[in-house]
Amino acid sequence: GAQTAVHVANSGRLTELLTPGRPVWLVRAVRTERRTAYDLALVEHEGTLVSVDARLPNALWAEAVMTRPVLEQRFDHLEREVARGASRLDFRLANSQGVCWVEVKSVTLVEREIARFPDAVTVRGVKHLGELIAITHAGEQAAVVFVVQRGDAARFKPHYDADPLFAKTLRLARQAGVGVWAYTCRVSQQEIVLAEPIPVEL
Numbered sequence: 001g002a003q004t005a006v007h008v009a010n011s012g013r014l015t016e017l018l019t020p021g022r023p024v025w026l027v028r029a030v031r032t033e034r035r036t037a038y039d040l041a042l043v044e045h046e047g048t049l050v051s052v053d054a055r056l057p058n059a060l061w062a063e064a065v066m067t068r069p070v071l072e073q074r075f076d077h078l079e080r081e082v083a084r085g086a087s088r089l090d091f092r093l094a095n096s097q098g099v100c101w102v103e104v105k106s107v108t109l110v111e112r113e114i115a116r117f118p119d120a121v122t123v124r125g126v127k128h129l130g131e132l133i134a135i136t137h138a139g140e141q142a143a144v145v146f147v148v149q150r151g152d153a154a155r156f157k158p159h160y161d162a163d164p165l166f167a168k169t170l171r172l173a174r175q176a177g178v179g180v181w182a183y184t185c186r187v188s189q190q191e192i193v194l195a196e197p198i199p200v201e202l
Contacts, residue, residue: 006038010054049187050150054106057147064194087131100141107148115153136177143179156182
């Protein structure tokens, strides 16, 4: 019954989610020296639970890689936060066919069952796409994975209105051989699990 300040681990605007009166779920922080005692975890939007913690998709992706085929392959080796060129990419996966460099993006915006990214300009995102393009030019596999932290998306499209340059670069990346994937999540108050891939439309 009291108001409290909470940490929002997401650099997006979240304007469609953070509106007055919307139910939210908080997680108590482990570290006691923080300025805020809670993290914002879930927001209920029109009956759908949405995870807004942008730190989670990397953990969800790593868990999926080790337990099932992803990107239509099975990988047996995973490294996190690996330097490549002028960037540090999220994952370097490996199997008997070679390596695949993967950058993971968190998605919370869904409009009419279409997941959209980004919801604000992302200079860092464009830079990462450039690195992935350079990787394919060097003869290795690369992919960008959009993890939609909700279960009500039927397909994914880049958000041209929010960041035209990112949308254009994403199209160029796919033309250069970068894999572009999107996965939804099953979200409940008890757990969040990477679900199934959805079609990507560029």
